[in-house]
Amino acid sequence: MQRKAKPKALKTKAPGRNRAAGKDSFFESVYEVVRLIPKGRATSYGAIAAYLGTKLSARMVGWAMNAAGNVTPSVPAHRVVNRNGMLSGKHHFPEPGLMEKLLKKEGIKIKNDTIVDFEKVFWDPSRELL
DNA sequence: CTCCTGACTCAGC
């Protein structure tokens, strides 16, 4: 699925661009929210993105996670999964299986790289935090 | 400065 036909430079000063809590980089905001995720819970990129105001671009959340392993303290990226509850980022971890391993350790059941009862462990920042 | 990619998500076919 290659992104063909790129819409040229349409960046007409995105009207949104909501800087959550006035962080220097929206990355830090993502880290903060992820770190706030209670143990035994998980959230989705879209949820975090929506909380930050960039729900239209859940990709950025995942992108931030990419750098998460580079920041301190370590961000529990394993608690962040896609909207389906599937461990999409497990492939990006230092070692495959580490993600579900950590989740299982917290009490979350994983099956086929997918969180069982994701709705139960789902943690919405805009709902729990707000 | 320009182009691309990327751990997503929704809508359409």
Add this chain to the structure above:
DNA sequence: GGCTGAGCCAGGA
């Protein structure tokens, strides 16, 4: 009902 297309923002080459 599964897959493809398209949109989003931001950082790196």
